[in-house]
Amino acid sequence: MKKEEEFVEKEKKERKYILKLYVTGQTANSLRAISNLKKLLAEKLYGVYELQIIDVLKHPQLAEDEKILATPLLARALPLPMKRIIGDLSNKEKVLLGLDIV
């Protein structure tokens, strides 16, 4: 039994998260989403993530390519499958559920 637990732990550690947060300028929702996400990452995924923050107002073509409608939007590019979470990320449980982090 112990071996199995160890395996799960190891797997978790090796798991790499590539995240993209789409925001629109300095709006309240955007700023809240950034701070909420940073807090959560430090707590739950320290050292195993890469985060890219994209301002849609500056890069509308990127939003077009990725078909972004609602912002703030957090996209999990890796691990697969891709996931999308919208809102200011204030509901922590839902964010964890959406990112599939236990």
Next chain:
Amino acid sequence: MATTENVSLVKKIGTGIEGFGVISQGGLPQGRTTLLSGTSGSGKTIFAIEFLWRGIKEFDENGVFVTFEETPQDICKNVKSLGWDIRALEKEGRLAFVDASPSPEEKYETGPFDFEALRARILYAIKKVGARRVSIDSITALFPQYSDIGMIRRELFKIAASLKNTGVTSLISSERLQEYGDIARFGVEEFVSDNVIVLRNILGRERRRRTMEVLKYRGTTHQKGEYPFTITSTGVKVLPLSGLELIQRSSTRRIPSGNTDLDKMCGGGFFRDSIILVSGPTGTGKTLMSTMFVEAGCQNGERCILFAHEESRDQLIRNGTSWGVDLKKWEEKGLLKIVCRYPESMGPEDHLLFTKKEMARFNPNRIVIDSLSAMERVLPLDSFREFVISLTSYTKSKEIAGIFTSTTKTLLGGESITEAHISTLTDAIIILRYVEMHGEIRRGLTVIKLRGSWHDKEIREFVVDNQGMHIEEPFRGVEGIMTGMARSVTQLEEEELKKLTK
């Protein structure tokens, strides 16, 4: 009193959509947003894309298409059959898509959000191609995807306001559940309420009938009411029937009817631009009169077109031969065109378009529709009337003479719905009747109306032989022919009556 007509500060831009200019009196209000509402399958998407396609092709104004429902790939594929190469326009930088079609991934809502990204994308696309026209199709698809409907409405309002600021003319489509009821689902009309167009797809007499209505144009004029439209192989076509004006010229030139006796009865023939309704029970000689009318035209070197709804070409030619008329000869000379088609074979609007197209192609001097009652069989009453109005106004504007035949329901006397509903639209009415006399069925003919001319008022007997129709003396000693209850009047009684009138 001084009246100010058609003074409006709201300018309109042409759409290039056939007939839409008439019912909207000029197109879509420039720089404004118009709501295009309709049930599923009512033609919203095609209208929205045609607005852009023709905007680019005919008005040299670039466009942006925002799609919430179908993917751009699907849209391009669907309209390719209309000959519209949207992909090419995209490559030329004249049209841009904003793809807001639903994505299959799961969505988690973790707090407040907005559609700023979408707004940024739309504005970016407008800037990218220098768009003057924007279509958004259909915003209703957005609502089921998110939990807060109030928020969606607020955000869409912001987008509509931004569109207005950029000065583009936009069309936003939205779905409605019933043909007659709320303008749109989810109360979207609240934020694009200036201008509303409603598309309908109504089932009547087992046939789909599309109509378009400009419900509201704030600060400017438009035609009121529903207008039939159809989607053809070249796009949307509105049939602005009641938009037609009675400005036809009137001709005093007479043309032969094909029977010298009948010409005499009409005071020298039909008028060149008149529509003649020939009504009577089956077998009384309506097709015969049509055939003679066509032959008289061809002999004069006029072009004639014959729409047969009940008989085939071969049957018509055989009929002609039995009356000494060689239709084949005229066809070979290119003066005659016979078009045989069951009215059931297509929808009413399509049939009207088909008829007009054939006429425009052949450019006839005379037209025969044999019979109108066959059309009536498949059309709802209103559409039938519209069909006839549209057809007569077309023939009048082109100074075409026409015979429309109508079959009465009963063999003796009686009237047909056709007569009742279109008699006022025609210039002349000729009634054919069976007359029972002394145990024998004979045939009678009378001209009951001939606008702008004297005509014979008697009911005359006629016979048909291998030379065609021969009109003889009026019926004497009989009355009640028209009502189908002919009864003989004794000579004595007749003389008595004559004395009375003296």
